[in-house]
Amino acid sequence: MNWKEKNILITGISGFVGSYLAEELLKSGSNVFGLIQRRADGTKAKNMVDHGIEKDVKLLEGDLTDITSLANALDESQPDYIFHLAAQSFVPRSFKNPMETQTINSIGTANLLEAIRIKNCDPKIVFAGSSEEYGLVISSEEQHKQAQRQYGTIFPEPEKIPEIPITETNPLRPMSPYAVSKVHGDFLMRNYYHSYGLNTVVSRAFNHEGAGRGLMFVTSVITNQVMKLKFGETDKINIGNVNAFRDWSHVKDIIKGYMLLAQNGKSGEVYNQGSMRTNSILSYILLSLEHAGWNVNKIETFNGKKTIKDPTENDDNKVYGVKFDKTKVDNMMLEGNLEYSIEDKGILVDTDKGTITVEFNPDRFRPAEVPILFSNTEKIQKIGAKIDYKVKDIIKDQLNYYIKEGNRLY
Numbered sequence: 001m002n003w004k005e006k007n008i009l010i011t012g013i014s015g016f017v018g019s020y021l022a023e024e025l026l027k028s029g030s031n032v033f034g035l036i037q038r039r040a041d042g043t044k045a046k047n048m049v050d051h052g053i054e055k056d057v058k059l060l061e062g063d064l065t066d067i068t069s070l071a072n073a074l075d076e077s078q079p080d081y082i083f084h085l086a087a088q089s090f091v092p093r094s095f096k097n098p099m100e101t102q103t104i105n106s107i108g109t110a111n112l113l114e115a116i117r118i119k120n121c122d123p124k125i126v127f128a129g130s131s132e133e134y135g136l137v138i139s140s141e142e143q144h145k146q147a148q149r150q151y152g153t154i155f156p157e158p159e160k161i162p163e164i165p166i167t168e169t170n171p172l173r174p175m176s177p178y179a180v181s182k183v184h185g186d187f188l189m190r191n192y193y194h195s196y197g198l199n200t201v202v203s204r205a206f207n208h209e210g211a212g213r214g215l216m217f218v219t220s221v222i223t224n225q226v227m228k229l230k231f232g233e234t235d236k237i238n239i240g241n242v243n244a245f246r247d248w249s250h251v252k253d254i255i256k257g258y259m260l261l262a263q264n265g266k267s268g269e270v271y272n273q274g275s276m277r278t279n280s281i282l283s284y285i286l287l288s289l290e291h292a293g294w295n296v297n298k299i300e301t302f303n304g305k306k307t308i309k310d311p312t313e314n315d316d317n318k319v320y321g322v323k324f325d326k327t328k329v330d331n332m333m334l335e336g337n338l339e340y341s342i343e344d345k346g347i348l349v350d351t352d353k354g355t356i357t358v359e360f361n362p363d364r365f366r367p368a369e370v371p372i373l374f375s376n377t378e379k380i381q382k383i384g385a386k387i388d389y390k391v392k393d394i395i396k397d398q399l400n401y402y403i404k405e406g407n408r409l410y
């Protein structure tokens with residue numbers, strides 16, 4: 001792919017993903033422009049400083065809610081490619097303040113497309129949609145019944161069960177204001193392609209993590225606390241729902257996918273980006289503890305029930321017809337043989353260096369949950385995407401990041 005001398009505009013350049021992407025594009029010889037909100041204290045965003053890109057990117061002041069500032073950014077950058085990553089991206093925050101999320105994500109995306117249309121420029125636009133758009137994915141007959149009981153109705157009803165691995169044609173059942181805002185952006189992209197001929201392509205990335213991931217997202221919540229345990233700064237791990245399953249990729253694989261979509265993605269199309277794995281939050285905790293130096297022998301709930309020996313033992317059974325790296329507890333949960341609830345209060349992890357407490361915090365549970373995400377990425381693989389990093393590589397990068405005290409406290 002030839003990126004030399006190409007003009008790139010990244011919205012959300014100071015964010016977690018934006019800064020990885022900008023660094024990669026700068027290395028490839030592109031002129032990178034970034035839309036950024038002015039910081040009242042005049043400091044530079046930590047992500048950009050950490051990636052050493054703050055001097056090389058050309059920052060343009062702007063705001064997604066201000067269409068004039070977007071039009072100015074287009075004039076200044078004359079982009080060949082736009083990566084639209086800026087968003088309010090934290091799901092719980094969207095429940096607390098839905099209008100903020102809709103304004104930034106939905107109206108903001110509409111403003112960007114309108115600015116491009118009015119300016120009559122012709123960049124290829126890659127939009128960061130999300131696996132959250134799929135939302136409530138039905139994984140088994142039992143879970144289908146449970147979801148019907150919990151929500152009263154499911155729309156659309158599944159045509160097949162399980163609806164996993166998730167392809168681009170799976171039903172969209174967004175479960176949060178954040179997810180709805182991403183569905184809106186996703187459809188807008190295609191509408192501007194059909195109605196006005198804009199070159200838009202949608203990435204529906206599943207979770208992507210790595211060093212510098214925001215402290216409020218679960219992989220950082222876990223690895224940050226594990227390092228705090230290591231340094232004696234806390235005596236337990238505080239967590240929400242450990243039953244949820246996510247398809248975790250390394251952010252470095254996903255930004256390569258974004259670049260691939262910019263050059264080879266078909267306009268008007270949607271592409272999943274993910275690892276074709278799924279692992280539980282509980283596994284992420286246990287594997288993080290192991291990589292930080294604790295050998296996990298056994299886990300049990302506070303009341304001494306649900307005892308599992310060697311919970312992190314590798315399991316390579318096929319689930320949903322796919323073979324992938326997972327733990328014994330992942331397999332038990334996926335087969336419906338293990339589930340934790342708030343009533344369990346927490347888990348005691350027996351290790352060779354003593355017992356570690358994992359406490360369930362009711363405030364960290366969501367009003368509506370996405371129980372499982374597991375991608376089918378055959379479509380993007382056909383245009384050359386691949387996943388280089390395993391879950392353990394992501395965990396190691398995150399733990400290393402939190403060795404630095406300033407990062408733990410940040």
Ligand SMILES: Nc1nc2c(ncn2[C@@H]2O[C@H](COP(=O)(O)OP(=O)(O)O[C@H]3O[C@H](CO)[C@@H](O)[C@H](O)[C@@H]3O)[C@@H](O)[C@H]2O)c(=O)[nH]1
Pocket residue numbers: 089090091129130131132205206207208216217218219221238239240241242244245246281364365366369370
């Ligand atoms: N954040 C958080 N999540 C927790 C916690 N305990 C359990 N979880 C569970 O961990 C899962 C993942 O939560 P997040 O890491 O916050 O990510 P997300 O909601 O899946 O959304 C992320 O990925 C999407 C891509 O699929 C992104 O679109 C979105 O912006 C965000 O980055 C959820 O099921 C959540 O209930 C906790 O203490 N904090």
